Amino acid sequence: MPIQHTSDGPNTFAWNPDKMNKELVAKGLLSLSLATLLGGCASTAPSNPSDPWEKPNRAFYNFNDSLDRNFFTPVAKGYVWATPKPVRAGVTNAFENVNYLNVMANDLLQGKVSDFASDSGRFVVNSTVGLGGLFDPATKLGMPAHDEDLGQTLGKWGVGEGRYMVLPLMGPNSLRDLPNVASAMALNPLTYLNAVVTVPLGVINTINMRANLLEETNIRDQAALDPYTFVREAYRQQREFKIYDGNPPSESIDDYLDEPEATAAPAAAADESSVLKVY
């Protein structure tokens, strides 16, 4: 779907894994997180049927949040203060460009032929005329940025979310969206460079992305009574929005307004995952 250069919204730790080169960290943390998730499954009774892994998810969420508040947010704020906006825009553009092969591949997988053509052109133009992606002449030439990933492709093919997961450092994710971590890394040319180059680049990318999301996290902090739930629901809704390219299947609000009490409890609980995508 065409993106209008908004960030990932309330997807607070939206360190788009596909943009971040963090092989060692990812491997270590994924194995840690899987161990915790499976352990968590065994011992807890879910309070929310649509989020059976809520307990370990909350634990990771709190871990991420405290790391974020104590380290990443202050660093990102310093970065914003020290770096002029055009420079930050250039950094954002460059990392988005380097990730673009993943977008193109998923355009094809979803059968979006004209988007694939436009995105191929965009990649070429921005990489060459745009000096390695620092600039974005392609948008003005009629090739806007699209946002596609393997999770959206799977969703388009009918795969459901699976399970909602919060991963350490990486934040909100799901069983369906997780494969994109690996595929995006594989399709990102930076992955294949020496660690001497990739680690500093990864750090810059992370901080730049965190800086881009500072306003969204302000909103979350102001508005959310229960930030974990807030982020989960916002993540889910936004994934649906992206999968259906801005036109998710709608539900009538009357279904909720007239909910009979007798069936409301199980229905409401079961529907939490698709709650009020009211259009």
Next chain:
Amino acid sequence: MLKLAPRLLLLLSLGLPCGALAAEATAVVETLHAALLAAMKDAKTLGFKGRVAQLGPVLDSTFDFPAIAKVATGRHWQKMTEDQRQTFLQTFRDLSVATYADNFSDFGGEKFETLGHEQKKNAELVRTNIVTGEGKRVSLNYVLTRNNDDYRIVNVVAEGVSDLGLKRSEYDGIIASEGVDSLVAKLKAKVASYAASGK
């Protein structure tokens, strides 16, 4: 400069011939937008309290807070006493107004564009965009239902994220684990914090 992010999540919870109804529904949304623009432009002179006073009546007439409150509490509404319902409704409404007053606190050349409407079962969907001073577009869709004689907003969906959906999930969890009174206390605390930090 009005922040882009607040529009990403407009934090307010925010059957007849299609033509006539749609026009009515669209007019309601446009009334809201006009009021928001006015508040933004006079934001500094009004201050937080002034914006609350100015936006309050508009929101009361364009939103259907009782319906929203009922949906936001979901299965718990039936179990609430009349007192609890009234308190919740009032607090919820105050929080909604405070949120708008806080978010629309500056003007940087923003505009609203109305894109069109659709009828969905018994609700009208009005599609709009908010365009920032820098030309970025954020999609804002409003769901309106008929309340007696007029159309009122029952949900605002910003970039696919349904405000009512978010609130319903959050409130359900809090009521289930801590009870309605605790939720109301939290909402009141939020209103107070907006008032304290509002400019």
